[in-house]
Amino acid sequence: GIQVEQSPPDLILQEGANSTLRCNFSDSVNNLQWFHQNPWGQLINLFYIPSGTKQNGRLSATTVATERYSLLYISSSQTTDSGVYFCAVVDTDKLIFGTGTRLQVFP
């Protein structure tokens, strides 16, 4: 099955800093999503981005499907950005999640 790896595993930032999270996957995919899991466990859709670039406010994502990676950019980070960020790809009708990046943003 497809392997999904994320880096870095942990990230500590001061409010206002920028960051880049990376997701590598082992095979071609038709579906890639980025999620933010808040401290209460809710998985929140950030981007559905099988290829190309999308932006939503301070967040943007780029997927280069031919090179099997995706990047999530967070600019001007805020304390509310804290939590775990997962990328996930579809493999035969199921989502395969990466290992996650735990982000802590301090004021």
Add this chain to the structure above:
Amino acid sequence: ETGVTQSPTHLIKTRGQQVTLRCSSQSGHNTVSWYQQALGQGPQFIFQYYREEENGRGNFPPRFSGLQFPNYSSELNVNALELDDSALYLCASSFPIGSGSYTFGSGTRLTVV
């Protein structure tokens, strides 16, 4: 449009008991999937239902079973609970099957004592 809703939000059960978790899919989504997330790990696929039939299963024993109803809502049943079943159980709905965007509910946190 309504999102994915799950009930209950928290549950405590005793080892050996049975539990039923419920999920209402997002309006217009005909596919429902269930995931188990142990503490500190990513969600793991349990199974998926499409048009009331199981359509894919992860590496979970038969005591994990499910149902999907005509209105696309779903149940996850776990028999003979074990301590290791303690986890956050997440339901996701999607459309179209296999390629659409997945939307998750807020989860049911199950504790087995």
